[in-house]
Amino acid sequence: xATSIRLSSVFVTDQDAALDWYVNVLxxxxxxxxxxxxMRWLTVCAPGDRSRELLLERPGAPSMDEATAExxxxxxxxxxxxxxxxxxxxxxxxxxERLKAAGVDLTDEISEKDYGVDFGIRDPFGNRIRxxxxxxx
Numbered sequence: 001x002a003t004s005i006r007l008s009s010v011f012v013t014d015q016d017a018a019l020d021w022y023v024n025v026l027x028x029x030x031x032x033x034x035x036x037x038x039m040r041w042l043t044v045c046a047p048g049d050r051s052r053e054l055l056l057e058r059p060g061a062p063s064m065d066e067a068t069a070e071x072x073x074x075x076x077x078x079x080x081x082x083x084x085x086x087x088x089x090x091x092x093x094x095x096x097e098r099l100k101a102a103g104v105d106l107t108d109e110i111s112e113k114d115y116g117v118d119f120g121i122r123d124p125f126g127n128r129i130r131x132x133x134x135x136x137x
Contacts, residue, residue, distance in 0.1 A: 009055035010083040010127040015042050018056040084128035092117045092132045
């Protein structure tokens with residue numbers, strides 16, 4: 001039986017731009033950055049938590065042929081192929097203000113909900129990110 005999710009991925013069209021945004025704007029850390037020849041394995045993680053990675057995956061080999069990759073890139077550019085994930089923070093209000101000041105694309109203002117406090121942003125590639133703190137955490 002599974003005990004945790006260790007690796008997830010989102011599609012990005014430019015891995016260098018994604019690396020810059022995820023590290024210098026969002027505040028993640030580089031976990032792995034390796035040229036495998038057939039692809040670049042580029043993952044980030046929350047600071048201090050190397051047990052969970054987010055793959056910043058460029059559409060293409062080995063997971064899809066070039067014709068499919070071109071279609072995926074087209075859908076990404078239209079915002080129709082976005083993925084999503086959620087990040088936990090200690091102080092969602094401070095994180096909201098920090099990211100707002102940084103000019104991040106806010107999709108949902110910070111608010112209290114039945115499950116906690118969170119807000120939504122979008123990365124430069126259309127991927128949606130929820131950031132917040134769950135009730136009781």
